[in-house]
Amino acid sequence: MTNPERNNRPAAAHVPQEARYPRCYAVKIERAPEKSVAQHVMALKRLHPPLTKLTNAELLDRFENSDEWIFEGLLKNEAEALVRRVEEKGFRASLSNFDDSRLPYALRGIYRMLGKAYPFGIPESEYAAVILVLYKQLSDRNLAEILSLHTGTEAASVLNDIYKSATISRPSDELFYSVREKLEAQGLDRLTEEADLSEFEEMWTTDKHQYALYEIESNRYAIMRMETPAMVLIEEEHIAEQVIQRMLDHGCTILDKNWMEWD
Structure with missing residues (x-):
């Protein structure tokens, strides 16, 4: 999930109108x-x-x-x-x-982490620092999606904030490290590192036909082993979400809500 090298962009002239970037x-x-x-x-x-x-x-x-x-x-x-x-x-x-089902599975853990760190909104004084900390970990588009959902702001407006924070309105080192510590306390490093999914890789490669995604509700899935059938439980939530994202990316079978009928 490391951010690829970016080209230099002109800074967008955008000044936030509110004193806070509230959680919606x-x-x-x-x-x-x-x-x-x-x-x-x-x-x-x-x-x-x-x-x-x-x-x-x-x-x-x-x-x-x-x-x-x-x-x-x-x-x-x-x-x-x-x-x-x-x-x-x-x-x-x-x-x-806001429901995190609007986000790709790979971004949901980071969205929840941000919500835990700033449950009632990001203060304006820390907004640029939050952007810069996450900017080093995510693509512009992914970062804009997360912040847009967290703040209730249009993604295009958030992109302007991202470009500005990365070029002109850079926070002080002291503030940057303070915000980074706050996010790290909620699992930033664990959520942004490249997870080892090798033990689950068969689910979307060699044994792809034996597994499927059962749609529990809109854009929320459980992993099913079709032979049994039984749900596959992965203890760590952020690992489970990355596995589901890989299965979606590789076109694994999706079972709709009516597939499973309980007696």
């Missing part, structure tokens, strides 16, 4: 069985003002066949306030960070 959250709201879809729509429009931009017909079409709704891209205080308002009206709601 999502709120999941479950349908109340005693309410009709129309009642849900009217209630949700009152509880979550951004929905007023949509017509009732658009909302009915969006929510009619869903038992739960997820509102993403919220700052922590916005998400917590929405949960409180929703629960006061008798709905069940839960707060969560």
